[in-house]
Amino acid sequence: MSAHEYDHAHSSHGVLRFLTAGSVDDGKSTLIGRILYDSKAVLADQVQSLERAKHKRTEAGVLDLSLLTDGLEAEREQGITIDVAYRYFSTGSRKFIVADAPGHEQYTRNMVTAASTADAIVVLIDPTRVKIENGVAELLSQTRRHSAIAGLLGIRHLIVAINKMDRMDFDEDVFIGIRDAYVELARRLSLPEPVFVPVSALEGDNVVEQSERMPWYRGPALLEHLERLPAGRAGMHGPCRFVVQRVQRVYGAETAAGSAVDGLRGLQGFVASGTLCVGDTVQVLPAGLTVTVRSISLYETELSQAAAGQSVTVTLNENVDASRGDVLASGTQPTSARQLIADICWLDTDAMNPSKKYWLKLGARTVQARVQGVDDKLDLAGVRRVPHDQPFTLNEIGQLRIALAQPVPCALFTEDASLGRFILIDAFSNQTAAAGLIRTAS
Amino acid sequence: MVNQWGYVIMTAFAERQRAGQRRRLARCRPPVVTDGSDMTIRTLDQTHLDWLEAESIYILREVAAEFEKAALLFSAGKDSCVVLHLALKAFRPEKLPFPLLHVDTGHNFPEVIDFRNRRIAGLGERLVVAAVEESIRRGTVSLPHPLASRNAAQAVTLLEAIEEHGFDALLGGARRDEEKARAKERIFSHRDAFGQWDPRNQRPELWNLYNTKLHKGENMRVFPISNWTELDVWQYIERENIPLPPIYYAHERQVIPRRGLLVPVTPITPPEEGEAIVTRSVRFRTVGDISCTCPVASTARTIDAIIAETALTEITERGATRMDDQTSEASMERRKKEGYF
Numbered sequence: 085m086s087a088h089e090y091d092h093a094h095s096s097h098g099v100l101r102f103l104t105a106g107s108v109d110d111g112k113s114t115l116i117g118r119i120l121y122d123s124k125a126v127l128a129d130q131v132q133s134l135e136r137a138k139h140k141r142t143e144a145g146v147l148d149l150s151l152l153t154d155g156l157e158a159e160r161e162q163g164i165t166i167d168v169a170y171r172y173f174s175t176g177s178r179k180f181i182v183a184d185a186p187g188h189e190q191y192t193r194n195m196v197t198a199a200s201t202a203d204a205i206v207v208l209i210d211p212t213r214v215k216i217e218n219g220v221a222e223l224l225s226q227t228r229r230h231s232a233i234a235g236l237l238g239i240r241h242l243i244v245a246i247n248k249m250d251r252m253d254f255d256e257d258v259f260i261g262i263r264d265a266y267v268e269l270a271r272r273l274s275l276p277e278p279v280f281v282p283v284s285a286l287e288g289d290n291v292v293e294q295s296e297r298m299p300w301y302r303g304p305a306l307l308e309h310l311e312r313l314p315a316g317r318a319g320m321h322g323p324c325r326f327v328v329q330r331v332q333r334v335y336g337a338e339t340a341a342g343s344a345v346d347g348l349r350g351l352q353g354f355v356a357s358g359t360l361c362v363g364d365t366v367q368v369l370p371a372g373l374t375v376t377v378r379s380i381s382l383y384e385t386e387l388s389q390a391a392a393g394q395s396v397t398v399t400l401n402e403n404v405d406a407s408r409g410d411v412l413a414s415g416t417q418p419t420s421a422r423q424l425i426a427d428i429c430w431l432d433t434d435a436m437n438p439s440k441k442y443w444l445k446l447g448a449r450t451v452q453a454r455v456q457g458v459d460d461k462l463d464l465a466g467v468r469r470v471p472h473d474q475p476f477t478l479n480e481i482g483q484l485r486i487a488l489a490q491p492v493p494c495a496l497f498t499e500d501a502s503l504g505r506f507i508l509i510d511a512f513s514n515q516t517a518a519a520g521l522i523r524t525a526s
Numbered sequence: 527m528v529n530q531w532g533y534v535i536m537t538a539f540a541e542r543q544r545a546g547q548r549r550r551l552a553r554c555r556p557p558v559v560t561d562g563s564d565m566t567i568r569t570l571d572q573t574h575l576d577w578l579e580a581e582s583i584y585i586l587r588e589v590a591a592e593f594e595k596a597a598l599l600f601s602a603g604k605d606s607c608v609v610l611h612l613a614l615k616a617f618r619p620e621k622l623p624f625p626l627l628h629v630d631t632g633h634n635f636p637e638v639i640d641f642r643n644r645r646i647a648g649l650g651e652r653l654v655v656a657a658v659e660e661s662i663r664r665g666t667v668s669l670p671h672p673l674a675s676r677n678a679a680q681a682v683t684l685l686e687a688i689e690e691h692g693f694d695a696l697l698g699g700a701r702r703d704e705e706k707a708r709a710k711e712r713i714f715s716h717r718d719a720f721g722q723w724d725p726r727n728q729r730p731e732l733w734n735l736y737n738t739k740l741h742k743g744e745n746m747r748v749f750p751i752s753n754w755t756e757l758d759v760w761q762y763i764e765r766e767n768i769p770l771p772p773i774y775y776a777h778e779r780q781v782i783p784r785r786g787l788l789v790p791v792t793p794i795t796p797p798e799e800g801e802a803i804v805t806r807s808v809r810f811r812t813v814g815d816i817s818c819t820c821p822v823a824s825t826a827r828t829i830d831a832i833i834a835e836t837a838l839t840e841i842t843e844r845g846a847t848r849m850d851d852q853t854s855e856a857s858m859e860r861r862k863k864e865g866y867f
């Protein structure tokens with residue numbers, strides 16, 4: 085099997101979720117519009133509505149493809165993207181969910197929203213706005229910010245699309261200068277190895293079809309890269325973790341005969357990682373009791389096992405007290421922790437406040453939390469962590485210490501993504517205040 | 527069969543649905559697909575449907591666990607039939623942990639109401655009906671003329687029902703691929719005490735960790751099938767053998783061709799002067815208020831045929847069928863800001 089065939093075989097299962105990121109006006113919405121249009125995912129009435137759209141930014145007769153995803157009135161008026169739009173399309177070999185994320189710093193939290201569920205990120209760069217001196221390119225601050233967020237959230241695949249090549253005379257030197265600068269950025273942020281594609285979203289070069297105007301570029305077009313990326317679901321191979329969302333209520337006569345045998349309560353939940361099998365010996369965390377899995381079912385179907393990502397109902401051999409937020413675990417045990425050190429991205433316009441009460445939601449468990457201290461913050465200009473002790477403000481990234489009111493079953497993000505991440509909610513305003521990845525738990 | 531309005535209805539599929547025993551889903555698939563090289567497109571679609579189903583069930587269970595008083599919006603349209611089926615898969619053998627809520631415009635296709643009543647009675651679940659007619663009587667809805675579309679008025683009736691019953695979460699069957707404002711909405715979409723959606727200030731939504739916290743009087747709209755496309759919905763209906771109102775399948779109906787749409791002939795949508803009535807083979811792609819829902823020309827009398835048509839269609843679901851969405855570029859967004867689904 086050649087490398088290409090191998091890639092292809094592995095890409096032929098599963099939807100690929102990706103987002104476009106980068107600074108304002110780097111052409112993210114236009115790129116997605118171009119992918120949708122050229123892969124025939126835009127239907128006739130949508131083209132018609134593009135033709136008669138009020139806020140077109142293109143010349144007469146040319147479609148403004150960015151309007152395919154900029155669906156809000158305010159976005160169309162201002163010609164910007166404010167919030168994420170999700171679009172669905174498929175090619176011969178796979179289905180895609182694409183998220184068009186906003187470029188403005190003000191709307192970074194919406195970009196974080198899109199990035200959190202993405203398998204891949206396409207970072208767009210507009211070379212007309214990158215200063216290149218003596219062959220060294222200086223990338224925009226939003227390019228650095230979005231790349232840092234992608235790295236923080238552990239997005240596995242990174243493609244850098246150097247856009248607007250039509251306005252740079254399709255010059256290879258421009259491509260090389262920006263590529264080299266980005267390779268350095270990726271190294272400093274410990275990002276996955278990036279793939280580079282020179283494109284013109286406006287004119288369609290190297291987006292869906294390979295361009296003849298850049299013969300120096302021999303790689304595939306952007307969409308082909310996306311079709312070939314492996315999509316293997318996260319957590320398939322880890323130790324087994326089943327998160328209890330809810331305990332079935334059994335109402336005697338009202339209950340149809342079935343899974344809730346002998347009055348044992350069904351635990352409704354999902355497999356966060358690994359595979360859960362009937363007969364497995366598991367621990368109920370945080371209590372630590374050892375029990376055996378009696379049955380796994382989905383509706384009327386009895387299953388012998390369930391894998392990461394599946395929603396099922398589980399009964400145990402022993403009638404133990406398991407409730408929402410508990411985790412059934414086998415293999416290496418996750419820790420139950422009350423102290424976390426985490427990398428966070430602050431998402432709220434209200435700054436972090438150590439005397440405030442926050443809720444921490446992790447898995448299916450929500451507990452009270454106090455934010456105790458800031459260790460460091462990411463300095464975007466120098467692309468490095470610097471020691472810091474001031475509270476986080478909107479869009480800042482850095483390391484935070486958190487104390488929890490009760491022990492929570494959790495994991496390090498690098499070892500088990502699904503139990504290694506959390507959100508903080510401001511207990512007064514109810515706003516989602518931060519997204520966090522656990523680095524140390526005790 | 528000819529009903530009281532004089533349209534001819536082909537009932538082959540209604541009959542098939544009644545006669546067809548619910549297939550017991552005895553599939554037990556291998557949990558991990560490590561090598562896709564021998565997978566056909568068919569199994570690819572199955573894997574995709576399994577993934578969508580698991581996500582939706584997860585969301586339904588989060589709602590049941592985290593809210594005090596949720597309700598599932600049920601119009602008997604295909605999307606709400608899919609959400610209802612997902613809820614059964616999430617919670618059976620217990621009864622659903624929330625009632626079904628129909629915001630009834632009073633302008634219904636009789637086949638749909640008939641289906642709604644039979645379906646819910648068969649399941650033994652509780653239905654709450656919030657009628658636009660009641661809001662008109664209370665004076666909270668006033669229409670420009672008696673036959674005007676009641677679609678937008680549903681927002682008022684819905685908000686009244688939320689207040690009357692104290693609902694804090696409403697599950698809906700909206701999908702992001704339907705419409706450009708819906709493409710922007712969170713799965714857990716926060717509404718203020720006036721029921722308003724603020725598209726410029728949505729809460730961040732990270733991974734599958736949904737922030738369900740509300741202040742008193744606020745509510746959450748939750749869309750478990752946000753990530754499904756029209757094609758996914760039809761493939762899932764086929765796979766799971768989900769019952770639907772018969773008008774989703776092709777049947778002969780009297781219609782008026784008007785501005786590219788086929789307007790059904792009903793007492794609420796009579797022909798305008800000089801318009802000709804024709805009989806066509808049609809099916810509905812969406813089912814809503816009669817005054818703004820049109821069928822499409824189709825001979826698809828089976829799910830297979832509908833799936834084939836859906837895969838090849840040139841026009842979006844709402845573009846082909848909705849009179850109200852065509853009035854302005856942002857009609858859906860404006861309705862949502864006022865509390866619409």
